[in-house]
Amino acid sequence: MTRFPYLATAVAVVSAAFFLVPLAATINFSLRMKRGEITLDAYRWLFRDDTFVSVLGFSAAASLAAIVLGAVLVVPTAYWVRLKLPAMRPVTEFLSLMPLIIPPVVLVFGYVRIYGTSSVLPLTMSEAGTNLLLVIGYTVLSLPYMYRAVDNGMAAIDITTLTEAAESLGASRLRTIATVIFPNVRSAIVSGAFLTFSISLGEFVITSLLNRPAFGPYLVQMGQDYAYQPAALAIMAFAFTWACMALMDFFATRKPGQGILPFIRRKTA
Template sequence: MARVIFRWTVLSVMGVFFLLPLVAMVEFSTRDPETWPLLVDWPRLSSEYPALAEGILASLAQAALTSVLMLALLVPTAVWVRLRLPGLRRLVEFLCLLPLTIPAIVLVVGLAPVYAWVNYLIGGSSLTLVFAYTILVLPYAYRAIDTGLSAIDVKTLAEAARSLGAGWTTVIWRVVLPNIRSAVLSAAFLTVALVLGEFTIASLLHRTNLQVAIEYLGKSSATVSVAVSLAALLLAFALLLVLSLAGSSKKGKTS
């Protein structure tokens, strides 16, 4: 009985801790009845807050490109290491997890000289943040993909496909990838959630994204700024919820 009371007490305290700021954001953002209708009226939003519209489009493009680049790098590398270079698995894991141990402010200090050359060679577009974000999401994406690969017998599947004449591209694209679909979706959703919430690197490298636009907007229209922040938070929560439901449905079909 004491354990049940303690458990519900902890859950209640945590629920209040996490939900109270959200309730406050809802209350503040609804003081002006025009705020939320404005967010779904894209022409009006673009006209009244062009910097915010630019930040939204930039973050969506960054999230999509980062997801594609991350998957293009990690999936073939993880599969190849498991099949051909198992001795390098710990090294690859260490390199992928390394950005998790480096504070974002320190990471920016290292990236600043690199981005000076990026500006010189290809310009200062906000889409160049994709390279930095790919490094930033490596720890989360690698763990998701590695967990998916651990759940299947990659070597047997690859050898069977190769014995039937399939090339390595076919093995990865048509044999391995369908079996780790849930892991790939996990990595992609985590990437999107991280990119939509990233502020430090974009701000210090003087690039535009959603969080930078929200920070600037907060100086002129706090209500809209809070509403956009809440909408971005709910979007990230919805993505993680979809990921959880997709994983649960797949487990149910498997069992």
């Protein structure tokens, strides 16, 4: 007879409580804007605030741009290192960890110094250039997570055989990466995209110092000025992040001819 896994169950319950209890407390607090009543006034206040919609849309767009840029940079790099330069893997792994070592404040001051007013390429002098620096900053911050997710995905497939098969059919190296390698590591890219989106959406240091109208500084400012609205804002950001992740998962795993209903049934089964 198999024994009931008491220890594993206890660990799972404690871990779930560690995550769910603060979330439930935040939800409860966000509904107490009127003393003695459960009301959605804090959420209504946010939806009536034009700034909330604009900063959320700006952060979502910047995060998605960082995901695309990160995938375009990381996938060919990891592919080439594994295929042609396996001895360089320790070096690339070390370089991918640098954003965890260098504080974001150092990174953004380096951007301002290099791309400031006295630079040959003064990106900070225009709104589009500053937005580009912000996306690059998000990409750099998420590099450790995106690189490891893609590298693990590369380890699960035989890229040498896939490359030889593609080249034997006349595919160029660029077409091999785009039509063979990318689809085979799609789930790994989505895993890295989840982390990239979560990091970028709430990032504060780079966004604030570049003076961009993003969600992180807005959330901090709301926490300084109000009591109940920041709790509602945190819950809405949590729900928005998970909704975006579900959509990314859907579009990454969808096959031709599949619709949204089969996807929902598969996820809820």
